[in-house]
Amino acid sequence: MPRAVRIPQTDAIPSYVDRIREHVEREEVGAARRVLAEALREGSTEPSLANWERLLAPGKVLGFSPALDSDRSAEFGWLAEHGKKYRREWVAVLGPEMLAHSKSYAELRAELDKLKPAGPPFVHFIE
Amino acid sequence: MLEDRFASGRSQFADHPPERIEPTAKIYVRVRIADLPEVQLAQLDTGAAWSILSKEIAAAIGAVEETGERVTMSSRFGVHQGYLVRLPVTFIAEAGESLVTDGTFFVSNDWPLDLTFLGYSGLLDSIRFALDPQANHFYFGSS
Numbered sequence: 001m002p003r004a005v006r007i008p009q010t011d012a013i014p015s016y017v018d019r020i021r022e023h024v025e026r027e028e029v030g031a032a033r034r035v036l037a038e039a040l041r042e043g044s045t046e047p048s049l050a051n052w053e054r055l056l057a058p059g060k061v062l063g064f065s066p067a068l069d070s071d072r073s074a075e076f077g078w079l080a081e082h083g084k085k086y087r088r089e090w091v092a093v094l095g096p097e098m099l100a101h102s103k104s105y106a107e108l109r110a111e112l113d114k115l116k117p118a119g120p121p122f123v124h125f126i127e
Numbered sequence: 128m129l130e131d132r133f134a135s136g137r138s139q140f141a142d143h144p145p146e147r148i149e150p151t152a153k154i155y156v157r158v159r160i161a162d163l164p165e166v167q168l169a170q171l172d173t174g175a176a177w178s179i180l181s182k183e184i185a186a187a188i189g190a191v192e193e194t195g196e197r198v199t200m201s202s203r204f205g206v207h208q209g210y211l212v213r214l215p216v217t218f219i220a221e222a223g224e225s226l227v228t229d230g231t232f233f234v235s236n237d238w239p240l241d242l243t244f245l246g247y248s249g250l251l252d253s254i255r256f257a258l259d260p261q262a263n264h265f266y267f268g269s270s
Binding site: 024122 | 135138141145146159163164165166167176177183184186187195196198199201211212213215217219221222224225226227228229230240242248249250252253254269270
């Protein structure tokens with residue numbers, strides 16, 4: 001008489017979070033969102049699921065700001081003329097003048113905090 | 128003619144980096160990242176699943192690995208270890224109103240460029256946008 005044989009399971013079932021990460025790394029955003037929805041529907045309590053819920057959500061409009069930018073042709077003109085001298089550096093330009101430059105963005109920011117420019121500078125990394 | 132108010136803001140886009148001419152045109156728009164006061168250029172990349180943020184800017188705004196989820200991504204530059212984080216981004220208008228949205232960005236120490244890229248998923252998929260290439264105008268608004 002035939003008897004049922006128990007097949008040993010060697011492969012653990014991947015967690016929802018592992019499956020989500022795998023899809024994300026393959027740029028399969030739709031599939032990652034579907035696994036996330038399934039996990040939430042099933043009431044999964046896997047840690048970091050809430051983080052993935054936030055990361056995989058479509059962007060959310062947070063509001064509107066009346067703050068407007070000015071014409072930046074002076075800044076672009078400065079960069080076109082002098083930018084090549086600052087390759088691999090961050091530069092901050094306001095109007096036709098450079099305010100600061102540095103190989104480090106953190107140093108550039110610290111310098112700008114000290115300078116307190118009259119308006120928001122244009123900051124750019126020159127590749 | 129449509130009566131729908133498609134966009135709430137407009138800015139001038141650049142079709143090449145200000146310091147050099149490139150063989151092919153790209154779209155660089157003005158943004159403000161998180162609460163940084165300055166204006167920066169970011170490249171629109173509708174073909175990219177994710178947006179990418181310079182590791183130096185990420186560090187400056189506190190978007191460190193502990194605040195995100197670790198992932199490994201592939202690009203034309205190779206394989207990059209990094210993490211995904213959610214951040215506010217402002218599309219800065221020259222006319223109309225600036226638009227504040229949030230988006231998911233990939234940050235990696237291995238990523239070789241310091242330019243910000245705006246990808247489709249979790250950022251551009253939440254807004255309306257359009258280009259007028261003759262005038263270099265970038266229109267944007269809430270969808």
